[in-house]
Amino acid sequence: MIDQRKLPSKEVYVRCRTAKDVARAIRTMVIRGAPAIGVAAAMGVALDVRRSRATEFYRTCDLLAATRPTAVNLFWAIERMKRVFAGGALIDAEAVRLHDEDVANCRAIGRHGAGVVPAEARVLTHCNAGALATGRYGSALGVIRAAVEAGKRVAVYADETRPFLQGARLTAWELVRDGIDTTVITDGMAGSLMRAGMVDVVVVGADRIAANGDVANKIGTYTVAVLAREHGVPFYVAAPLSTIDLSTPDGSGIPIEERDAKEMTYMGASQLVPEGAAVWNPAFDVTPASFVAGIITERGICRPPFAESLKHVCDGNQ
Numbered sequence: 001m002i003d004q005r006k007l008p009s010k011e012v013y014v015r016c017r018t019a020k021d022v023a024r025a026i027r028t029m030v031i032r033g034a035p036a037i038g039v040a041a042a043m044g045v046a047l048d049v050r051r052s053r054a055t056e057f058y059r060t061c062d063l064l065a066a067t068r069p070t071a072v073n074l075f076w077a078i079e080r081m082k083r084v085f086a087g088g089a090l091i092d093a094e095a096v097r098l099h100d101e102d103v104a105n106c107r108a109i110g111r112h113g114a115g116v117v118p119a120e121a122r123v124l125t126h127c128n129a130g131a132l133a134t135g136r137y138g139s140a141l142g143v144i145r146a147a148v149e150a151g152k153r154v155a156v157y158a159d160e161t162r163p164f165l166q167g168a169r170l171t172a173w174e175l176v177r178d179g180i181d182t183t184v185i186t187d188g189m190a191g192s193l194m195r196a197g198m199v200d201v202v203v204v205g206a207d208r209i210a211a212n213g214d215v216a217n218k219i220g221t222y223t224v225a226v227l228a229r230e231h232g233v234p235f236y237v238a239a240p241l242s243t244i245d246l247s248t249p250d251g252s253g254i255p256i257e258e259r260d261a262k263e264m265t266y267m268g269a270s271q272l273v274p275e276g277a278a279v280w281n282p283a284f285d286v287t288p289a290s291f292v293a294g295i296i297t298e299r300g301i302c303r304p305p306f307a308e309s310l311k312h313v314c315d316g317n318q
Ligand code: MRU
Pocket: 032, 033, 034, 035, 071, 126, 127, 128, 129, 130, 133, 134, 138, 139, 140, 166, 204, 205, 206, 207, 217, 218, 219, 283
């Protein structure tokens, strides 16, 4: 897998030979993004199952499940692998299928979502919900890519996304490679940008969507949603069904990962915060459903009231 910690300055790959290698890669953010860590976990299970017995299989699943708590795709993928293992089917094939399905889902999210992007649009996104964060193509960036492929003139504003800089480093890297007009702003600039009338629509990804439509996504997403509401800009979430967690009634039940303070206090070797200052580093926040105009899935766009539309789409209805 490409080492996302090193982008954009270095394009280096990490080879994982065991589930332990994959777990370390997920924990240390070599790979990140909800669908991508689900696919990686499935591949990790497949790597170890070749050499393990049943008890070890479940231990491997536990090891991978303990890496990051917020994105539900991780647990969804591991549960799917457990079911396949219990049914005696081929684990390797299932991991590959899961990856292929994720790519197809991103394409379908793009097809459904392109319609929310005006023919000439300035789109604001936060964090990275692109090819790097999924099997390929992306969820939020899938919507942008599909709009561009449909001939729309799209300019993207990418929030830098403190502290890990997924927007500045990863979203900008992806979009520039695709030749899509990209402008990076610091997180604190989004309000002025909207106030100046320079954003037509916001599209972000998600790590977990509760049954009522509350959305956990990268820290700072909630701020963007509040600003979008204030300025009358539609706020959309693009995510596959594997991100929807109907067993969690609302956002208050979503576990929010807190990461090492060093992500905030240091930039590489440079110290940014003096010793003695406390820091708070939650990796995600929850945007209440009332701020969300629509949730773009591979089966279409869910609209409020989300308790009904999400259940409907998860039950297999369009
Ligand atoms: O901490 P990260 O980089 O894994 O967080 C990623 C996000 O918050 C993404 O927006 C989300 O996973 C959607 S990716 C299609």
